[in-house]
Amino acid sequence: MKLKVAVLFGGKSTEHEISIISAIQAIGSMNKEKYEIIPVYMTKNNDYYVGEFIDKIEEYTHIPELLKKSTQVIWIKDGDRVNLSRYPMKKFGNNVITEVDLAFPIVHGTNVEDGTLQGFLATLGLPVVGCDVLSSAVGMNKYVMKTVLRDNGIPVLDCKCYTWKDYEDVDGLVSQIEAAFSYPVIIKPLNLGSSIGIKKASDREQLLEALELGFEFSKKILVEHAISELKEINCSVLGDYESAEASECEEPVNSDDILSFEDKYIGGGKGGSKGQKSGGSKGMASLKRKIPADITSEMRDRIRKMAVDAFRCLGCSGVSRIDFMIDKSTNEVYLNEINTIPGSLSFYLWEPLGMKYEHLLDNMIQLALKADRENRKVVYTFETNVLEGVHLGGGSKGTKG
Numbered sequence: 546m547k548l549k550v551a552v553l554f555g556g557k558s559t560e561h562e563i564s565i566i567s568a569i570q571a572i573g574s575m576n577k578e579k580y581e582i583i584p585v586y587m588t589k590n591n592d593y594y595v596g597e598f599i600d601k602i603e604e605y606t607h608i609p610e611l612l613k614k615s616t617q618v619i620w621i622k623d624g625d626r627v628n629l630s631r632y633p634m635k636k637f638g639n640n641v642i643t644e645v646d647l648a649f650p651i652v653h654g655t656n657v658e659d660g661t662l663q664g665f666l667a668t669l670g671l672p673v674v675g676c677d678v679l680s681s682a683v684g685m686n687k688y689v690m691k692t693v694l695r696d697n698g699i700p701v702l703d704c705k706c707y708t709w710k711d712y713e714d715v716d717g718l719v720s721q722i723e724a725a726f727s728y729p730v731i732i733k734p735l736n737l738g739s740s741i742g743i744k745k746a747s748d749r750e751q752l753l754e755a756l757e758l759g760f761e762f763s764k765k766i767l768v769e770h771a772i773s774e775l776k777e778i779n780c781s782v783l784g785d786y787e788s789a790e791a792s793e794c795e796e797p798v799n800s801d802d803i804l805s806f807e808d809k810y811i812g813g814g815k816g817g818s819k820g821q822k823s824g825g826s827k828g829m830a831s832l833k834r835k836i837p838a839d840i841t842s843e844m845r846d847r848i849r850k851m852a853v854d855a856f857r858c859l860g861c862s863g864v865s866r867i868d869f870m871i872d873k874s875t876n877e878v879y880l881n882e883i884n885t886i887p888g889s890l891s892f893y894l895w896e897p898l899g900m901k902y903e904h905l906l907d908n909m910i911q912l913a914l915k916a917d918r919e920n921r922k923v924v925y926t927f928e929t930n931v932l933e934g935v936h937l938g939g940g941s942k943g944t945k946g
Contacts, residue, residue, distance in 0.1 A: 547581040549646040550910065551629070555587040556662065558654035559741050559762065565605055567889050568651035572600050574892070574902040580910070583629070583643055586615070587657070593618050595629060595642060618642055620669055627669045647913060649674040651886060655736050655763075658886050659685035672917035674909050675863035676885040683859055684885040685736045687767050690859070694880055697858045699851060702870075702879050704769040706735065712760050719752055722768050729771040732756060734763030745771050774873035777881075778838050780848055781866045781891035782856040783905065785912050789856050791849035792894035796838035836897055844871070848878060855880055862916060863909045866891045 552575075554568030555561050568584070575582050584600040585593055588608075596615030598604045604611040618629040621641075631640040648671045652658050660682035666673045676684065683689050688706040695701050705725055711718045722730065732755035734742040742762035744755035759766040777799070781792035838845070852867040866887035870879045890909075892902040 547579065548910075549583060549644060550575070550580045550649050551583045551585050551645045551647070552649045552651060553585045553587060553593075553662065554651050555589070556652050556654075556657035557587075557589050557591050558652065558657050559737060560653035560658075561589055562605075563888055564652045564654075564657070566602070567653065567886075569600055569602050570889055570892075571649075571651055571902075571906060575906050576903055579907070583645065585618075585629070586611075587652070588612070591656070593620070593629070616642060620645075622669050625670070627671050645671065647672045647674065647910065647917075649910065649913075651890065653884075653886060653888065655685070659736060672913045674913040676861050676865070677916075680860040680862070681885050684861070684865070684883045687733060687735055687882060688765075690883060694855055694858060697854075699855050699858065700877070700879050701881075702769045702772075704767050707766055707768065709760060709764050712756065715753070715756065718756065719749060722752065723749070726768065726770050728752075729773065730755075731769055731771045732759040733767045733769075734759050735765035735767050737762055772870055772872045772879075776840075776871040776873055778840060778848055778869045778871060779866055779891075779894070780852040780869070781864060781887065781894040782852050782861070783864050783895070783908060784853075784856070785862040785916065786857060786860060789853045789861075791852050792891065793836055793897040794838040794840065794845050794848055795894055796835040796840070798833040798835065836893070840871075844878070851878065851880065855883060859883065861885060862912055864890050864905065866894070 552568055552572055554564045556564065558564065565586075572582055572584055582600075583595060585595055586599045587593055594612055594615040595618055596611075598611055599615055617632050619632040621628045621630045627645050628641045629643050629645060631642060634640045648666045650657065650662055650666070650673065652662060656662075658681060660676075660678040663673055663676065663681050664678045667678060675681075683693060688704065691701040691704055705722070707718060707721075711721075729745055729747040730752065732744050732746060732752070742759050744751075744758050746752035746755040756766070777797050778794050779797065780794045782789050783792070784790055840848070848869055851869070855867055856865055861883070863885075864887065866884040868881040868884070870881045871877070872879070890902075890905065892905055895905050896902070
C-alpha cells in the first residue's frame with residue numbers, strides 16, 4: 546500500500562508564490578510508484594484546497610478560478626487517523642476526501658516555515674518532513690539563530706536587533722546604529738527570506754530608507770555591518786541529529802552586491818522546468834550560479850563542515866540550505882543564515898554529487914518516518930489523580946502555589 550503524502554504549499558507569506566513553484570517542482574519528481582501524492586494548496590488566508598488542478602502551475606495565473614473548481618478541506622483527527630475532509634461539510638454522505646499518512650510542507654517564510662505550520666501538524670500527530678517546531682523557529686529568527694550559533698563557536702557577524710517601538714524615535718534609532726556600526730550596514734527584516742525587505746545603507750539618508758523598508762515587512766529588524774568585498778557561498782545539508790552530509794557548494798552570481806529577490810527568482814527564469822510553461826521561473830534552480838563554487842578545496846571543506854555543524858547545532862532535519870559570506874579582504878568566513886525549507890529544496894546542489902531529485906525527496910520522507918518512530922517511543926502522558934478533590938472557589942490561587 547502506498548504512503549499517502551500531503552504536500553502543503555502557499556500560505557500567508559510574502560514568499561507564497563515561490564512556495565508554489567518549489568512544491569510543484571517537487572511533486573513532479575516524487576516517486577509515484579512508492580507514494581500517493583496529495584497536493585494541498587494553502588491560500589493567503591491559510592485556507593486549504595485539494596483537487597485535480599492543484600498541482601498544475603499554469604492554473605495559478607488565475608487563482609480565484611482555480612479555487613472554484615477545487616475543494617476546500619479541513620484537517621480532522623479521527624483516532625489514530627488524520628483525514629482531509631470537505632468544508633463546509635455536507636449534511637449527508639461521506640465528507641472525507643482522503644486519509645493522510647505524512648505531511649510534507651514545502652513552504653517559505655513567516656507563518657509557515659517558522660514552526661507555525663509544523664506545530665499545527667504536530668498536534669494532529671502527523672509525521673512531518675523537515676525541521677521540527679523549535680529548529681524551524683530558531684532558523685527563521687535571524688537574531689536568535691546567530692546567538693545560538695555564536696555560543697557554539699560558529700562564526701557570525703555581530704548584529705543588533707530593533708523593534709517598532711525603537712523606530713518611534715527614528716533619530717534616536719539612527720544614532721544608536723551609527724554608534725554601534727560603521728557604514729556600510731545591512732538592514733534585514735528579522736524573520737523573512739528571499740531577500741525581501743533587505744537594503745544596504747552607506748550613509749544616513751540610505752539608512753533612513755532601509756529602516757522604512759525593513760519595518761514595512763517586519764516588527765523587528767536586524768542590523769549588521771556590510772562586508773564590502775563580499776563573496777557569497779551556499780551549501781545544502783541533508784540528515785538529522787544523528788548523521789548529516791553536505792552538498793556541493795555554489796556561488797550565486799548577482800547583479801548587485803546584495804542578492805535580490807529578482808536575482809533569485811526572476812532574472813534567471815528562462816525556459817521551463819517539468820510541469821511549467823516555457824519562460825516561467827524555476828525558483829532557486831533558475832538563479833545564475835557557479836557550481837562548484839570558485840573557491841579552494843580547503844575553503845570548500847571548511848564551509849561544508851561548518852554547514853553540517855550548524856545544521857546539527859540547530860537540531861535540523863531533512864534538507865536545509867546554509868548561506869555563507871566570505872570577506873575577501875581577510876578570507877574570513879561567516880555564516881549568514883539558514884533556510885530550513887530552501888527554494889527548490891536545493892536539489893541542484895545534490896545533483897553534482899550524483900543524488901537525483903527523486904532520491905533526495907525519498908531521503909527526506911524516510912527521515913521524517915524515522916523521527917516519527919522515535920517520537921512514538923517517548924512517554925508524553927501519565928495517569929494521575931491530581932484532579933480528584935480539587936475544588937475551585939472564589940479567590941483560588943490554583944494548584945501551583
